[in-house]
Amino acid sequence: xxxxxxxxxxxxxxxxxxxxxLRQGDSYGYDLYKKIAMLSDHQYELKEATLxxxxxxxxxxxxxxxxxxxxxxxxxxxYYRITDEGKVHYQKRVQxxxxxxxxxxxxxxxxLCDE
Amino acid sequence: xxxxxxxxxxxxxxxxxxxxxLRQGDSYGYDLYKKIAMLSDHQYELKEATLxxxxxxxxxxxxxxxxxxxxxxxxxxxYYRITDEGKVHYQKRVQxxxxxxxxxxxxxxxxLCDE
DNA sequence: ACGAATTACTTTGTCTGTCAAGGTAATTTT
DNA sequence: AAAATTACCTTGACAGACAAAGTAATTCGT
Numbered sequence: 001x002x003x004x005x006x007x008x009x010x011x012x013x014x015x016x017x018x019x020x021x022l023r024q025g026d027s028y029g030y031d032l033y034k035k036i037a038m039l040s041d042h043q044y045e046l047k048e049a050t051l052x053x054x055x056x057x058x059x060x061x062x063x064x065x066x067x068x069x070x071x072x073x074x075x076x077x078x079y080y081r082i083t084d085e086g087k088v089h090y091q092k093r094v095q096x097x098x099x100x101x102x103x104x105x106x107x108x109x110x111x112l113c114d115e
Numbered sequence: 116x117x118x119x120x121x122x123x124x125x126x127x128x129x130x131x132x133x134x135x136x137l138r139q140g141d142s143y144g145y146d147l148y149k150k151i152a153m154l155s156d157h158q159y160e161l162k163e164a165t166l167x168x169x170x171x172x173x174x175x176x177x178x179x180x181x182x183x184x185x186x187x188x189x190x191x192x193x194y195y196r197i198t199d200e201g202k203v204h205y206q207k208r209v210q211x212x213x214x215x216x217x218x219x220x221x222x223x224x225x226x227l228c229d230e
Numbered sequence: 231a232c233g234a235a236t237t238a239c240t241t242t243g244t245c246t247g248t249c250a251a252g253g254t255a256a257t258t259t260t
Numbered sequence: 261a262a263a264a265t266t267a268c269c270t271t272g273a274c275a276g277a278c279a280a281a282g283t284a285a286t287t288c289g290t
Contacts, residue, residue, distance in 0.1 A: 007277060008127025008247075009215040014276080017222045024227055030238050039225060040218045050277050052240065057276090075238045075285055097223055100124040101216065103155045107132045108212055110154060112139055122248060123276075129247080145267050165248050167269065172247095190256055190267045 005044055014046060014054045015063075016093035022064060022082040023090060029055065029078065055080060063089050120159055129161060129169045130178075131208035137179060137197040138205060144170065144193065170195060178204050 021032055029051055036046045058064045063086035069077040082090070136147055144166055151161045173179045178201035184192040197205070 005211060005215045005218065006127060009211060010219065011126045011247090011276060012121060012123025013219055013223065020223055020225070021227070028238080033238095035227065036222065039222055039227070043214065044218055044222075047278055048239085049241090049279075053276075053278090073286080075236095077238070094223060096120060096124060097219070099158065100120045103120060103159055104125065104128055104212070107151065107154055107159070108128060108135055108209060110135070112136070112150065112154070126247065126276090143267080144269095148267095162249055163268085164250075164270085168247075168249090188257080190265095192267070 010044060010046075013093075013097065014050060015058060016090065016097060017046065018051070018054055018058065019063065019082060019086055019090040019093065022080055023087065026079045026081045028069070028080065031077075058086070061089075062086075125159060125161075128208075128212065129165060130173060131205065131212060132161065133166070133169055133173065134178065134197060134201055134205040134208065137195055138202065141194045141196045143184070143195065146192075173201070176204075177201075 017036065018032065021027060021035060027035075029048070033046065033048055033051055036044070055064070055066070059066060059080075062083060064080045064082055066078050066080050069079050071077055132151060133147065136142060136150060142150075144163065148161065148163055148166055151159070170179070170181070174181060174195075177198060179195045179197055181193055181195050184194050186192055
């Protein structure tokens, strides 16, 4: 897959993306990887290495917890669940995004002669 | 100044920000530094080190050119002018931003059950 | 039945952009 | 005369993203 948008434009938002999806139900790495590609119409691909790095980070910070699923068939899966702190953290990150979005819009397109 | 938004949320947009300002007239480092802080209502501060790194990068890529101003008073200033390639590049970056914005909006707030 | 593809997770090392900290030097303000 | 401001620049460190590679089981294609 050829990612349409540069990774640097997404950088810093991975945590928010993961938390948003986990908010809607427990899931595991490979599944999120697919869902993110799908949700972005394959314009963005959050690489597996990045994903698992983020999982570790989020778990250390207490925003998610993990547990092994009891697969009766197929490969074993490590599931992640969002914690209450995780939900609070998610809300903060959404606010951050809303603020950043406005500022960036102004800085990238805005003019010096106040409009 | 305490920056309101995390640097990682801005990462990757510095070039677009600089080119946008230079589009509106030649300028120099310290001036852009001030203008960016002002334009963002002091919610974001593009650090000088970052700024000068970006200047070097943009000049190497041919998107800007530099020249020393002939100050009759005050400190010497190194001015930057955007090139034609720079203007084209700027337009591309704006498009990138618009695309990234939509994708991020979906990934951060969007649901799995298509809405 | 057999090889190829897919599912699923993980580690190691590298790259890049950002920045903290520090420095230089002239000018302006107090 | 000291302090603040204007203006530029360099060095080294850090963190997040990722390429590449590996492991191992399962499922698909023929």
